[in-house]
Amino acid sequence: MRALIVLVVLMCATCRVAFCFVDGLLPNGNFELAPKPSDLNGTVVLKHTAIPEWETSGFVEYIKAGQKQGDMLLVVPEGAAAVRLGNEASIKQRMPVTKGMYYSLTFSAARTCAQEETLNVSVAPDFGVLPMQTLYSSNGWDSYSWAFQAEVPVAEIVIHNPGVSEDPACGPLIDSVAIRALYPPRLTKLNILKNGGFEEGPYIFPNTSWGVLIPPNIEDDHSPLPGWMVESLKAVKYLDSDHFSVPQGKRAIELVAGKESAIAQVARTIPGKTYDLFFAVGDASNSCEGSMIVEAFAGRDTIKVPYESKGKGGYKRAVLRFSGHCNTDTCHVLQYILYDEK
Numbered sequence: 346m347r348a349l350i351v352l353v354v355l356m357c358a359t360c361r362v363a364f365c366f367v368d369g370l371l372p373n374g375n376f377e378l379a380p381k382p383s384d385l386n387g388t389v390v391l392k393h394t395a396i397p398e399w400e401t402s403g404f405v406e407y408i409k410a411g412q413k414q415g416d417m418l419l420v421v422p423e424g425a426a427a428v429r430l431g432n433e434a435s436i437k438q439r440m441p442v443t444k445g446m447y448y449s450l451t452f453s454a455a456r457t458c459a460q461e462e463t464l465n466v467s468v469a470p471d472f473g474v475l476p477m478q479t480l481y482s483s484n485g486w487d488s489y490s491w492a493f494q495a496e497v498p499v500a501e502i503v504i505h506n507p508g509v510s511e512d513p514a515c516g517p518l519i520d521s522v523a524i525r526a527l528y529p530p531r532l533t534k535l536n537i538l539k540n541g542g543f544e545e546g547p548y549i550f551p552n553t554s555w556g557v558l559i560p561p562n563i564e565d566d567h568s569p570l571p572g573w574m575v576e577s578l579k580a581v582k583y584l585d586s587d588h589f590s591v592p593q594g595k596r597a598i599e600l601v602a603g604k605e606s607a608i609a610q611v612a613r614t615i616p617g618k619t620y621d622l623f624f625a626v627g628d629a630s631n632s633c634e635g636s637m638i639v640e641a642f643a644g645r646d647t648i649k650v651p652y653e654s655k656g657k658g659g660y661k662r663a664v665l666r667f668s669g670h671c672n673t674d675t676c677h678v679l680q681y682i683l684y685d686e687k
Contacts, residue, residue: 368548371438371502373398374522376426380407388412388429396428399438404431408518414457419518420485422453423550427520429457430506434516437503440524442495447527449547449569450493450502451557455486458515465505468493471567474507475560477517481582481601482555486518490547490557490569490583492527523548530572537612537620539572543596546570546583554588556599570598572610579605590630590658599629600639614644614669622667626652627660643667 376396384395388406396407406429410421421427428436442448448468454477456462461478471493481487493500502524506516525548530540540546547557547569558580559569568574575581579602584591591597600606614620626639634656640649646667652660 368523368525370521370523371398371440375424375520376407376428377424379426390428396436399436401428401434401436403434404514404516405429405434405436406431406514417457419457420455421518422455422486422488422520423553424520427455427518429514429518430504430516431514432506432508432510432516435503435505436519437501438522439499439501441498442500443526444495444498447492447494447529447567447571448500449490449525449527450522451488451490451525451548451550452504452522453486453488453520453550455518455520456480457518458510458512462506462508462517464489464517464519465503465507466491467503467505468495468500470496473560473563479579479602481558481580484555486520488521488550488553488555488557490559492547492563492567492569494567521550523550527569527571537614538610540570541572542594543570543573543583543598544594545572546596549583549585551587556582556584556589558582559598570608574609575607576609577602577605577607581606581608584629590627590660592625592627592660597629614671616669616671618669620667620669622665623662624665625660625662626650628652628654628656628658630656630658632656639663641665644670 378397380390380395384392385407388408390396390401390405390407393401408419408421408427408429410425412419454464456477463477464475466473466475473491475489504519508516528545530545532539549557559575560580561575561577563575582599582601584597584599586595598608622643634654636653638649638651640647643665644667646665648665650663
């Protein structure tokens, strides 16, 4: 039995302004620059400044690709090395930012133990606790995103394992930490939704094919997907057209957790005026076959859109006509899942 997934793209006209900021990995963000052998005891990092460009705290291990923990192969998401954070361990790096701007962090993480793990990501005064108990990809790890607003010219980026495992060394592997500047989308005369095409969002690593998770219960003002809230118990996934079938533009959202995945946006409406919510539903060309249904809400109105997936890409367009009932209406896009019984 396999759960089916869906892509949703809201049509809009967008414009981008060019800014001078280099998106991508933090300095030594992939941990390929290793500590000196004298700063390691096996895999354990001995000095808090041993890993170039990073400061560590607590029980931190430097893990190379191919290493094992007992009979289990430790998965390094990208390249030749990663770090593992034990109980209450953390890594941090300071970098210059523009005060008042929004930024999104992207990093890859893999669980190494069976218990429910979480990660605390922070740039003071903002922080977020990211659940890791659900694995959404088939390769052993996921990429996660988290956003913040810079309140000082230098941001101290901290990734912390708040775990209390019986094994103090049992913690997640962290790799490929990157940053992207986010530019708040503007409304247009043609669309009352902001960032309806999802073109503005977290950094996606160019040579990866598993997308980036946007955590659940993320609010609009600090969302890695500007303009949108992840209004659900589970994450949604941000996809690019280089590796997936996307109905329009370069980006799309995949609702990967069935009824537990939903996105929403509050839009300004005029009471009594009629509006049309245009969107596209399709599959990501990732071999998921079967029947699915997407349900969209706007104000008091709703529509259910069935789609038969062949797992090879494709989409259909839908329209929800609704009337404004107050000065603001919340437009939800929610997936209901049917299951393939084969």
